[in-house]
Amino acid sequence: MPKNSKPVVQTGEMLEMFNAQEIATLNASATAYADADDDQNEAVKEIAKVLGSTPTWARYEAGRVRIVSVLKEDGKSDEAIKSVWRRIRANLGITIPTSDNPESQKKAEQRAKAKAEARKVYDGKSDSALQTEIKTLLANPTLANIASAGKITKELEVRFNDANKAHEDEMKQLRDNLREWIKTATYKQLQDAWHHVA
Secondary structure: OOOOOOOOOOOHHHHOOOOHHHHHHHHHHHHHHHHOOOOHHHHHHHHHHHHOOOOOHHHHHHHHHHHHHHHHHOOOOHHHHHHHHHHHHHHOOOOOOOOOOHHHHHHHHHHHHHHHHHHHHHOOOOHHHHHHHHHHHHHOOOHHHHHHHHHHHHHHHHHHHHHHHHHHHHHHHHHHHHHHHHHHOOHHHHHHHHHHHO
């Protein structure tokens, strides 16, 4: 385990969430994803298969913790592990559940309200007006101005992500449809499809 690394805590429920074959698949896929670019797509597919397309929060979290613990055992730093998990999560193509813990739900609602309140400052301002404001702040780069410019940049990122959310949802649906089609497609259909994209 790397120096200054946080320990990974697994509850009894988490340890019992997967059978031996699923644990072996998660372990191998986590290592393959972190170590090799060419195996990453296959590793993500295997992880998604184990978690299922709509896992419960407990199953999703148990899978995440399993992968994090494997990467820690492999000597990865906390930052490397966070980066790997973010990339895996982005490519899973599954519905990521919300926690079913009432306390977690309450905290999530509070965070959402606080974010919405903080964003009200930017209501009525166009993206170009915010970009101009960033340039003005950075023309005189004090710590306060840099912090303000960072907040505005975050707002622009949120706006961009919101605008592209519909496209991401569409892509996810297309991937889901493609997975379903592949399960029933004949060899000839798969071969024809491959020749159209290759």
